[in-house]
Amino acid sequence: MVDAVMERDDLALTASAHEIEETGEWVFEATCDRPPDVEAFNALAQQVLGGAVEFSVEPIDPEINWVAKSLEGLAPVTAGGFYVYGSHETGPIPAGLTPMKIDAAQAFGTGHHETTTGCLEAIEMLLASTTPQRVIDVGTGTGVLAIAVAKRIGGKILATDIDPIAVMTTIENARENGVADNIDAIEATGLDHSEIAARLPYDLIIANILAGPLTELAPGMGGIAQSGGTAILSGILNTQADGVIAAYELAGFRLVDHLKRKDWTTLVLEKR
Known part of the structure; x- marks a missing residue:
C-alpha cells in the first residue's frame, strides 16, 4: 500500500506502515498537504489489498515540518560504497565508505x-x-x-x-x-x-x-x-x-x- 501511494504524486507527501505486534494488525499513515481524498485511498486499498481499510483524518500542526518529522531517527544507510546518515546520528562513520549527511526534508532522497x-x-x-x-x-x-x-x-x-x-x-x-x-x-x-x-x-x-x-x-x-x-x-x-x-x-x-x-x-x- 505504501509503495502504491508513493508512486502517485497526488495523494500524499509521505506514507508509512507498521505492524502492531500484540494484535498482528497493520497501521497505515499518510501525510497530506491538503484535505486527503479518502475515496481515492479506499479505491487504492481495494485495488492493492483486495479489501476495505478504515481510514480516519486528523489535522496536523501547519507549523511543523511533518515530512521531516516522519523521517527523524532513521538509521544510516549503506548502499554501494556510500554511507548516508542524518545529523541526529552520533555514531562513527564506518571506514572505507563515502559519507553523505542528508537530513529529512521536503524533498525526496534520504x-x-x-x-x-x-x-x-x-x-x-x-x-x-x-x-x-x-x-x-x-x-x-x-x-x-x-x-x-x-x-x-x-x-x-x-x-x-x-x-x-x-x-x-x-x-x-x-x-x-x-x-x-x-x-x-x-x-x-x-x-x-x-x-x-x-x-x-x-x-x-x-x-x-x-x-x-x-x-x-x-x-x-x-x-x-x-x-x-x-x-x-x-x-x-x-x-x-x-x-x-x-x-x-x-x-x-x-x-x-x-x-x-x-x-x-x-x-x-x-x-x-
Whole structure:
C-alpha cells in the first residue's frame, strides 16, 4: 500500500506502515498537504489489498515540518560504497565508505528508499570503471545522487528539479557535504532549460523520478546523451520496467544492468 501511494504524486507527501505486534494488525499513515481524498485511498486499498481499510483524518500542526518529522531517527544507510546518515546520528562513520549527511526534508532522497539505494549501487559500479565528465541529475530531490558523484569524482554536476524547494535543499546539502562548488542546482521542467542545453552531451544521466515521466523523457534523454554515455534510471516498479526499457531502446539506448530491490527497479543503460 505504501509503495502504491508513493508512486502517485497526488495523494500524499509521505506514507508509512507498521505492524502492531500484540494484535498482528497493520497501521497505515499518510501525510497530506491538503484535505486527503479518502475515496481515492479506499479505491487504492481495494485495488492493492483486495479489501476495505478504515481510514480516519486528523489535522496536523501547519507549523511543523511533518515530512521531516516522519523521517527523524532513521538509521544510516549503506548502499554501494556510500554511507548516508542524518545529523541526529552520533555514531562513527564506518571506514572505507563515502559519507553523505542528508537530513529529512521536503524533498525526496534520504537514501532509505530502494530507488535511491539502487541508484547509489549503480553509481558505485559505474565509477569503478569510468570517470564521467559531464553529469546531470534530473529530478535531484535532496541532491543525494549528485552529491554522491561529486564526492567521488569532483568536477561539475548539473542538478535539476521542477520543485524550487528541492533546488534549495540540494544547494544546502551540497554545502553541508563540502561539494557546493561542484554542483549547480537549477529549477527546470524536464529537460527544457537553456543551462541543460548549454552543457550537453552528457556521459552520465541520472534520473530517479517515476516511470511515467521517465518514459515521456526518453526521446529527450536520447538527444542529450553522449554516444557511449550511461543513463541510471529509477523510481520504477518492477512491473513497469519492461515499458521503460522499451522506450529507451527506441531512444537509442541498450540495457546494461537491471537492479531489483524489493518492488523497485533501477536500470543502467548505455547510449548506442
